[in-house]
Amino acid sequence: MSKLILTQEVSGLGAPGDVVDVKNGYARNYLIPQGFATPWTRGGEKQIDSIKAARAAREHATIEEALDLKARLEATTVALTVKAGQGGRLFGSVKPADVAEAVAGAGLGSIDRRKVEIPSAIKATGAHEATIRLRDDVVATISLQVNAAK
Structure with missing residues (x-):
């Protein structure tokens, strides 16, 4: 180990x-x-403190703010427009950064792309879901509508 x-x-x-x-x-x-990781060393304790401080700065300040954002995210369907071929198959797939950009474009606030989890690859147009971990204890499930670019 x-x-x-x-x-x-x-x-x-x-x-x-x-x-x-x-x-x-x-x-x-x-x-x-x-x-994603570095080997643990005794001197690494300082590194842990700086990582946790940066994580706290990126995290939403209070649980109330996170719950408010979760409610707004779950009440809205976020639309993405991507290049697609015939039959609605995408050229590539929808990535977490694309979802974070679409959420910001919908006026719902900025989301860190590293907090977006897509359960299975989105490779076709239509309705899909993704989860966003706002805090360790607050996870929002958002609805995505993937449309083909014209």
Whole structure:
């Protein structure tokens, strides 16, 4: 087992600044090369504090604000316009950054793209869902309407 400090959110594992134990192969082949984690060291405690401070700055200040934003997000269908071919198949797929940009464009506030989770790849036009982790304890499920660009 390897002890790591997470530098980014990893679904099912933890948030930035968390110290986790994972199997050696997972750490060596995925987390460290992708930049999601760094090896834990005694000097890393200072790094944990700075990561947690940055995370707190990005997080919505209070739970009331997060719940208000969640209510606004869930009450609105966010529209995305992307390039698509015949039959509504997209050229590529909708990425978390696209969803964050569409939410900002709809006037619902700025969302960090790293907080957007798309359960399965969106590769066709139509209605889809995505989740946004506003805080550790507040998750909003938003409706997406993917339209073809003309």
